[in-house]
Amino acid sequence: MLILLDTANLEEIKRLNDLYPIDGVTTNPSIIAKEDKDFLELLTEIKNIIGQDKMLHAQVLSTGAEEMVEEAEFLAEKFGENLYVKVPVIFEGIKAIKILSKKGIKITATAVFTPQQAFMAAKAGVNFVAPYVNRLDNISADGINVVSEIVKLFKVHQLDTKVIAASFKNVNQIHQCLLQGSQAITANPELIEKLVYHPMTELGVEGFISDWEKVYGQGKKVNNL
Numbered sequence: 001m002l003i004l005l006d007t008a009n010l011e012e013i014k015r016l017n018d019l020y021p022i023d024g025v026t027t028n029p030s031i032i033a034k035e036d037k038d039f040l041e042l043l044t045e046i047k048n049i050i051g052q053d054k055m056l057h058a059q060v061l062s063t064g065a066e067e068m069v070e071e072a073e074f075l076a077e078k079f080g081e082n083l084y085v086k087v088p089v090i091f092e093g094i095k096a097i098k099i100l101s102k103k104g105i106k107i108t109a110t111a112v113f114t115p116q117q118a119f120m121a122a123k124a125g126v127n128f129v130a131p132y133v134n135r136l137d138n139i140s141a142d143g144i145n146v147v148s149e150i151v152k153l154f155k156v157h158q159l160d161t162k163v164i165a166a167s168f169k170n171v172n173q174i175h176q177c178l179l180q181g182s183q184a185i186t187a188n189p190e191l192i193e194k195l196v197y198h199p200m201t202e203l204g205v206e207g208f209i210s211d212w213e214k215v216y217g218q219g220k221k222v223n224n225l
């Protein structure tokens with residue numbers, strides 16, 4: 001089970017990668033544009049923060065297969081083994097995926113809205129598919145059900161492709177995707193923190209400290225009594 005950070009903000013990546021069991025970072029052109037920095041420098045800095053062994057997902061911009069392949073080869077060459085090139089599941093995208101998978105380049109199919117798109121991308125050879133849960137919910141579809149059907153399809157047909165559920169608005173969507181067997185999720189820093197935070201936990205910790213301090217005084221720790 002993998003947890004990825006869906007941001008290109010360096011401060012947030014540093015902070016959350018330090019705190020939580022993060023397996024990598026996902027970006028897309030909109031996320032990159034928010035930072036308003038040089039694209040390659042930004043990706044390089046992200047890679048430096050997370051380290052070579054964690055995944056970085058970066059998307060191509062072209063919409064023609066040939067150009068997508070060129071962009072993907074450039075990114076794969078530049079960022080090495082744990083770079084996953086995100087390719088949208090448009091017609092030309094599937095063609096690009098077929099070519100790239102034969103070349104051994106790791107690919108995440110993105111902008112996935114149906115189980116059929118996920119199936120075609122998997123057949124073409126992607127490593128991950130990224131269904132857009134909240135964007136589906138927003139058009140009165142059922143994002144969690146789409147994730148669940150993709151997981152089932154891959155299992156029934158013994159496809160190695162994994163699901164990286166994306167586009168979340170709340171932690172319950174993440175929780176439901178995990179229950180359905182999504183092998184990975186990517187979410188923004190705010191939502192990742194909400195997977196941990198609970199006010200009752202905070203309150204409990206405050207109580208432990210104040211009870212302890214009444215007896216042992218302030219600043220004393222279990223290794224310093």
Ligand SMILES: O=P(O)(O)OC[C@H]1O[C@](O)(CO)[C@@H](O)[C@@H]1O
Pocket residue numbers: 006026027028031057110111130132134135166167168186
């Ligand atoms: O609907 P949203 O919040 O823009 O999310 C779409 C998500 O899909 C991805 O492009 C898939 O990896 C994420 O990077 C992105 O956050």
